[in-house]
Amino acid sequence: MKDITKFKNNDLEVLDVQTHRAYNLFTTQEGTLIYAPDWGIDLDFFLSPDFKVQNASFESYLLQKLARWGFTLAAFNLIKQQFKNIYGFVFKNEDNKTKIGG
Numbered sequence: 158m159k160d161i162t163k164f165k166n167n168d169l170e171v172l173d174v175q176t177h178r179a180y181n182l183f184t185t186q187e188g189t190l191i192y193a194p195d196w197g198i199d200l201d202f203f204l205s206p207d208f209k210v211q212n213a214s215f216e217s218y219l220l221q222k223l224a225r226w227g228f229t230l231a232a233f234n235l236i237k238q239q240f241k242n243i244y245g246f247v248f249k250n251e252d253n254k255t256k257i258g259g
Contacts, residue, residue, distance in 0.1 A: 178226075182223070185198070186200055198218070216235075
């Protein structure tokens with residue numbers, strides 16, 4: 158999928174947008190957008206202090222959300238695991254990479 162995502166020297170630039178869409182998906186709290194209430198992830202649920210969620214459950218949730226919205230995932234891996242997990246996503250037919258911390 159391609160879309161117009163930014164201006165470059167006052168001209169429109171057409172770019173692959175799976176990476177940008179995934180970033181928007183992962184940084185939007187589910188239920189906050191009036192025009193798309195089911196877009197985003199329920200990060201508040203996973204960050205609830207009432208219980209702990211295993212990393213594998215959170216990873217599966219992210220992958221399920223990507224699949225639901227039609228992303229073509231080429232690779233997924235845990236890049237860094239210390240106090241904060243960093244996940245790497247590589248989308249098919251794109252050179253860009255998306256990272257999310259959780």
